[in-house]
Amino acid sequence: MTNVIPEAGNLPVTFTSFVGRRRETAEIRRLLDTGRLLTLTGAGGAGKTRLALEVAAMSWNAFADGVWLVDLAPVHNPEAVAATAAAALGVPDSGVRPVVEQVAGYLARRQVMLVLDNCEHLIEACADLATALLSAAPGLRILATSRHTLSVTGEHVFSVPPLCPEDAVKLLRDRGTAIQPAFRITDANRHWAARLCADLDRMPLAIELAASRLRVLSMEQVAVRLEDRFALLTGGSRTAPVRHRTLRGVIDWSWDLCTPAERLLWNRLSVFAGGFSLDAAEEVCVGDGIAASEVLDLLDGLVTQSVVLTTESEGLPRYWLLESIRQYGWERLAESGEAESLQLRHRDFFLALAERVDSHWNGADQVGSLSRLRVEHANLLAALDLDADPQGRLALVAALRFHWCKGGFLTEGRRQFDRAFEVAPEPTPARSRALLVAAWLALIQGDMGTAGRWLAEADALGRQLAEPAVNAVVRGLRGLSAYYLGHVDQAIPLYEEAVAALTALGIENEAAYYLLALAIARSRGGHPDAAETCRQVLAAAEVKGERSGRAQMLLRRGVDAWTRGDREEARTLNRAALESVRGFNDYATTALLLELLAWINASAGDHHRAALLLGSAGALWRDAGTGVNAFGPDMAGHHARCEAEVVRALGPARHDKTLAEGSGRDTPARAIAYALETGTQQAPPPPAAMHTLTRRERQVAALVAKGMTNPQIAKELVLSPRTADRHVENILTKLGYNRRLQIATWWAAHEVPTS
Known part of the structure; x- marks a missing residue:
């Protein structure tokens, strides 16, 4: 659900306005100024996530290295919490150290705000992660959302209240106008608007769901029908919190008002973790009541009713369900008896996606392929959690080799291979292929012993199953092992054997990987054919548009x-x-x-x-x-x-x-x-240029050189933001520069005094 901007963070693109909450945002920002860990607590539907994202967006300028969202809703394994944070931050996973240490080291020298969203089902793991990161990274602030506190030293807690009556009505008006442009709150219906919001306990999610009915009902009709619905709820659980019953009642009503096909799609969409694309919905959710041609219209209907939300991720349109809505749909899906068959369809879709990326890796869309797999990371992990088909799990974990190795998920890949091998020990083609990919991961991590054992097993399986391609790849990977150990002369003949065997078998894509390795080894070893091998590799890359190997x-x-x-x-x-x-x-x-x-x-x-x-x-x-x-x-x-x-x-x-x-x-x-800068930039002004700067300007330049943003400079020197902006502009003008980086370079080169 995120649109990644590597230099600024990964906050999601929002398509609805943020309404009210001025006091709350001001208080949360004050608490973040005084403490480094703040948890927003409250019932489901209280608006914790949206409030956290709004505060994060408002704080963007205060964090030089960005504001980053870690969505934990689709994560169920506590061991995956640190890896999820690493993936959100784009931390390079070497696979050599524990992931939490890698993330802590990455953040140690950075100024970052981290939003840990939906922590309630992973409290202990989130608490451990927060403690480790805050201890290692003095420039880190963590804003968490959870139904329960993390209960760690130094935690501040802010209980998210219901919207105030005025803001609740504003939200109803805003969402009602979006659905029905002619909608207005007037003197005639203002009483009903206030009454409706009060009946909904002024909970944002409940108000948004109810507002979707204003397309076909008047304000009074919506209020009366909801009151009737709540009257029926009094026969239900009286031990559940009032707000929980209110939200459940509104979701129940929304479900009842959907068409049978919309209900069916809602249920089936709950199989996705962390969002989904249109093509995924059209593939996974069809059949038995839904035709592929109907999915788009049904999805549009659920968007209109605020059941499904829209966003962008990596520049692609994407859909998602709030966790309360998704859990409701999953309960309905489980009751229907369709859950296991939908999970298999879900797994099959993502296996097909992974296999397409794998088979077309040598083409022009490598970056796009990695982006798509990164966006679907939560769905990929959910598919790998399916216990019903161990051989399918082996196939999927192997097909994701470039996601693990090029996408930066080495530790997660190793964990998934260990799990897959444990539940599928049979000597099958799927296991032989998985062993090859797992050995590659182990070699990249420098785990030569494990790689050697897996290659020995794969070699034996290749002979047992009469799969010469497996044996050819084993030779290529043994060549890679020799190369990593510095034995270039041993690597070259192994690469040559792999290329020859794979080419003879017609497996050109696989042969290309070892031809690249051979070219690099020959070049490093001074081989007489090195230049020709390099030319061959580059020519093939140019034709196909391949970039990584090039x-x-x-x-x-x-x-x-x-x-x-x-x-x-x-x-x-x-x-x-x-x-x-x-x-x-x-x-x-x-x-x-x-x-x-x-x-x-x-x-x-x-x-x-x-x-x-x-x-x-x-x-x-x-x-x-x-x-x-x-x-x-x-x-x-x-x-x-x-x-x-x-x-x-x-x-x-x-x-x-x-x-x-x-x-x-x-x-x-x-x-x-x-x-990639051309190197034709202006030469730095001489040290004498410092005398054209005032004492305050020299102080500002020193802070620019430290990487501070203008708001941070203003805070450090007790200036207004506008004054800090003016000082930076004056410095640029006096030095004849147009970029902050040039100020920093000049200051560092000449050790300018600040007083």
Whole structure:
């Protein structure tokens, strides 16, 4: 349900206005200023999520590294809470350390607000996560929503009240006008509006559901019919809280007023976790009362009635149900006896999606494919939780290999393979394929022992089941193992055997992966056929529009060009690789490309820019949980020599300051944007330029160099936001710059005094 903006956060796009709650938003922001963990509590339907998202959106400028939503509603396993937070933040998962440690390390140097939404069914896991992250990250604020408190030290609690009478009527008017443009609250119906809102306990969700009836009923009719409905409820449970009974009554009424086909779709949509797309609904929810051609109209009807909500995620239209609505539909679905068959349809849809991505990986839509799988992560995990078909689970976990390895979910992938192998030990083709993918994950994580055991089992299964393709891939992966261990001469013949065998079997896509690996190994090993193999790989990538492998190939060629002294060729290849890897959120490849660009700049005498690039690469390595040394002694040696040269040229103090400045570009998106700058920017003004700045302007420039936003600068120096804005504009004008980054670079280079 999120539209990811990597540099700003991932708050969802909202299509309805936020009404009222001025006192509540002011108080919540005050509490967040004084404490670092605030939990909004209240009954289901009280508006906790919407209030939290509104406060988060209002706070965006105060957090330099963004405001991020972690939706926990679709998460049922407490062990997955930290991984869900990591996925929301885009933390690179190296799979080497526990996920919570990776997230804590990632946030340790960042200024972030984290919204943990729907914590009530995972209280202990959320409490543990909040404690670990807040202990590690001084710049972190957590805003949680839950029906219960987290009960951890330092937690502030805000109980979300019902809307005040005035705001409740405003919400009813707003939603009524959206559904029926001619709708008005007048002197004639104002009494009924107030009465209706009071009967609904002024609960936002209940009011929104009731407002959907104003399309066909008058205000009085809606109020009277709801009163009749609540009268019937008095025969039900008297132990349930009043607001719970009120909400249940409104949802019951909404369900009763739907057509039979709309009810059926509502029930079936509850099988989705974390939202769904139109094509998923049209595939999973059809049959036995719903034709595929009817889904769109039925869905539109449920949207009109506020049962289904709309948003965007990764630029794609998406639908979702509030958790109270989804749980209601799931109860109805379970009563109907359709739950298991719908879960199987759900699993089959996402297995088909994963297999399409897998089979077309070498094409032009790699970034789009990863985005789609990332959006569907909660649904993928739900599909993998299906116990009815262990062989299907093996097939799905293997088909998701690029989601695990390229999408940044190594730890989750390993966990899913362990579960799948445990419940499906039979020697089947699905197990042999899963063993191959699991071994790949283990190799990436550096777990050579486990990878070796899985490859041995896969090799034996391939022979037992007469699957020569399995044995060919085993050879290729053993080549990868040798390469990672630094035995390039052993890797090359294994890659050659894999390519030959897979090509002979007509499995061209799989052969392409090992041809790429062979080209890189031959290039690194100085093989006489290296240039021709690289040319072959790049030609195929150009034809297909493939980008991930192309970036790796260009990187290797760039290193070779730089090593033989062809600086301009190396720069051209590096730039092409950066363009190719853009959008992948690939920390390691981006860091390697920044390393190469730093070496190129240092050898050209631009030591300041080289230091900035090394600082950025260092930040990426830190968050990726690895370093340049992991990529062989030749890369480590180039790095060491470059850094020593930069220190000599700049001096230790200036080197350290510039490195720290560069480390602010700590995501692939930021790093690539900087690296792709043409290098023709204005030279920094000389130190004498400091004398054109006032003392206050020098103080502001120093805070800009620390990465502070204008609102943060205003707070630090006790200025109005408008005054801080004016100071920054004056600095830009006096220095002849047009970007804040240029101020920071100049200040760091010249160690400008602030007094």
